[in-house]
Amino acid sequence: MNTNSNSYKFKQYTMFAGVATVLFGLVVIVPFIYGLYLTFTSWDGVSKTKPFVGFSNYATAFSDVDYWHALGRTFIYAAIAVILVNIVAFVLAFLVTRGLKGQNFFRAGFFVPNLIGGIVLGYVWKFVFNRAFVALGTAIGSGTLSVSWLSTPTGAMICMIIVSVWQYAGYMMLIYVAGFMSVSEDVIEAAFIDGCTNLQSVIHVSIPLMASSFVQCLFLSITRCFMVYDVNLSLTNGEPFNSSVMAAMHVYNQAFTYKNFGPGQAEAFILFIVCAVIGIAQVYVGKKAEVGA
Amino acid sequence: MDNQKAAVQKKIAHGLMIAVLIVVFLAFIFPFILVIINVFKTKADITSNPLNLIGAHGFTMKNFPEAMKKMNFVRSFGNSLFITVISTVLTILFASMTAFVIVRNKWKACGALFGLMIASMVIPFQVLMIPLVSFYGGIFGLLNHRATLIFMHIGFSMSMATFMFHGAIHTNVPIALEEAATIDGCSRWQTFWKVVFPLLKPTIATVAIIDAMAFWNDYLLPSLILGKKELYTLPIATQIFYGTFSTDIGLIMAALLLAMLPILILYLFLQRYIVEGVTAGSVK
Numbered sequence: 001m002n003t004n005s006n007s008y009k010f011k012q013y014t015m016f017a018g019v020a021t022v023l024f025g026l027v028v029i030v031p032f033i034y035g036l037y038l039t040f041t042s043w044d045g046v047s048k049t050k051p052f053v054g055f056s057n058y059a060t061a062f063s064d065v066d067y068w069h070a071l072g073r074t075f076i077y078a079a080i081a082v083i084l085v086n087i088v089a090f091v092l093a094f095l096v097t098r099g100l101k102g103q104n105f106f107r108a109g110f111f112v113p114n115l116i117g118g119i120v121l122g123y124v125w126k127f128v129f130n131r132a133f134v135a136l137g138t139a140i141g142s143g144t145l146s147v148s149w150l151s152t153p154t155g156a157m158i159c160m161i162i163v164s165v166w167q168y169a170g171y172m173m174l175i176y177v178a179g180f181m182s183v184s185e186d187v188i189e190a191a192f193i194d195g196c197t198n199l200q201s202v203i204h205v206s207i208p209l210m211a212s213s214f215v216q217c218l219f220l221s222i223t224r225c226f227m228v229y230d231v232n233l234s235l236t237n238g239e240p241f242n243s244s245v246m247a248a249m250h251v252y253n254q255a256f257t258y259k260n261f262g263p264g265q266a267e268a269f270i271l272f273i274v275c276a277v278i279g280i281a282q283v284y285v286g287k288k289a290e291v292g293a
Numbered sequence: 294m295d296n297q298k299a300a301v302q303k304k305i306a307h308g309l310m311i312a313v314l315i316v317v318f319l320a321f322i323f324p325f326i327l328v329i330i331n332v333f334k335t336k337a338d339i340t341s342n343p344l345n346l347i348g349a350h351g352f353t354m355k356n357f358p359e360a361m362k363k364m365n366f367v368r369s370f371g372n373s374l375f376i377t378v379i380s381t382v383l384t385i386l387f388a389s390m391t392a393f394v395i396v397r398n399k400w401k402a403c404g405a406l407f408g409l410m411i412a413s414m415v416i417p418f419q420v421l422m423i424p425l426v427s428f429y430g431g432i433f434g435l436l437n438h439r440a441t442l443i444f445m446h447i448g449f450s451m452s453m454a455t456f457m458f459h460g461a462i463h464t465n466v467p468i469a470l471e472e473a474a475t476i477d478g479c480s481r482w483q484t485f486w487k488v489v490f491p492l493l494k495p496t497i498a499t500v501a502i503i504d505a506m507a508f509w510n511d512y513l514l515p516s517l518i519l520g521k522k523e524l525y526t527l528p529i530a531t532q533i534f535y536g537t538f539s540t541d542i543g544l545i546m547a548a549l550l551l552a553m554l555p556i557l558i559l560y561l562f563l564q565r566y567i568v569e570g571v572t573a574g575s576v577k
Contacts, residue, residue: 020406031425268419271420275417
């Protein structure tokens with residue numbers, strides 16, 4: 001059998017990767033290209049014809065103030081949530097790798113929010129913020145608690161951040177745990193012999209050796225927070241007065257609520273460019289961290 | 294003397310760390326506890342005081358059957374299970390096969406496919422949702438079929454799963470084993486299924502856990518594809534139910550608990566594998 005012939009290669013490729021190529025192509029590549037085409041047409045979602053309109057959808061997207069507000073809001077929300085998620089996750093990972101009794105139990109427990117979808121989590125927390133906190137606030141006579149946080153714009157953002165930290169910290173913790181465990185005990189022991197305290201050994205030995213965990217957690221949490229939709233929908237639904245509409249929800253509403261498919265798709269592409277920049281930065285920083293470690 | 298002092302300090306430090314862990318743990322589970330407390334109360338009792346352990350009207354079980362019926366729980370659960378299982382199994386089969394041909398051959402087509410897959414990971418779903426609906430719904434009229442959703446689930450998860458299997462085959466499958474199989478008369482197809490695939494078990498577990506959780510909990514894609522009541526998955530059913538009965542808080546509590554229960558029960562049994570699988574999936 002000639003393993004260099006094109007017919008052999010074609011058969012082998014089709015046999016192993018044929019289905020995957022077709023599925024991946026039809027679900028990701030074709031819609032992506034078709035989506036790019038849609039940004040240059042005006043389409044109402046119903047009619048058969050899609051008139052070509054040039055760059056006017058992009059012009060509409062750039063002048064859509066609500067979109068830029070949503071994008072700016074998403075940046076602020078993501079920045080705060082990402083920092084808090086990673087701090088909480090790192091501290092938890094530190095605590096559950098000290099060899100304490102029951103550390104496996106804690107690891108498993110902190111991961112629980114990740115098992116449940118954003119829709120359900122959002123509704124659970126809506127109950128907590130709207131009913132439980134308010135009842136507690138009234139009972140102890142606290143002014144800040146007795147009004148639902150979800151009823152003010154700033155409060156709704158704080159609620160989104162709290163839920164995101166609660167949702168993702170357990171997942172990121174597991175990545176940091178893997179990082180802590182990858183640092184060999186000999187190195188830590190050597191640090192102790194050299195007179196390091198526990199804290200110093202973490203700061204000067206573990207953290208530099210865990211650079212790749214940090215890169216991974218940071219970018220994972222950035223992309224997750226940036227794309228937030230489910231929790232946004234169930235927890236705040238953009239309320240009050242559209243003050244908590246994040247970028248993903250804005251694109252969804254633009255397309256499926258207001259039927260502005262062209263501008264909606266153009267706004268989605270702007271979102272894609274932001275994500276691509278984040279993705280490229282990840283590869284770049286990741287490579288640098290690997291070289292540094 | 295110094296040793297004793299160090300030992301006492303260590304004990305104090307351990308005590309403090311455990312105290313912090315317990316406090317954070319309580320913060321992590323109290324929303325669930327609140328749902329569990331309130332699910333056994335009447336609507337009036339929840340409204341008057343959601344923090345009471347037992348309401349003035351006592352303990353009630355009647356929220357469950359009503360919520361189950363109204364959110365079409367059995368049907369939605371069945372849909373979710375069917376879609377999750379089929380999508381996960383097929384993703385594993387196709388992705389591992391693809392990774393195998395990519396790792397073992399330096400062909401241009403393989404490199405191109407893998408490069409496209411890696412690059413596609415930065416595409417946010419929002420970019421694809423409008424074309425997907427317009428293409429498969431508008432042009433082909435394929436919405437409202439569970440098969441369409443399964444097809445898309447597999448397509449979307451293909452790049453990540455292939456990437457993970459790629460790493461596993463690259464590092465964990467010795468090429469000498471494959472050569473031995475070839476000498477023994479195995480074709481490439483047989484070599485893959487009899488030699489390579491069994492060696493991928495840990496990665497199969499990781500991919501299965503990560504993808505099954507993603508499929509089970511996905512809301513946006515299924516909500517765009519499945520618009521008929523009898524096709525709803527659990528997250529869609531929960532969302533629709535909340536929209537319809539949001540004032541009947543007792544029913545809402547029951548619906549939320551029902552939506553969480555299946556995966557929590559599964560977690561009780563598979564907890565070790567899930568935690569290990571996710572941890573392993575992160576080390577690359």
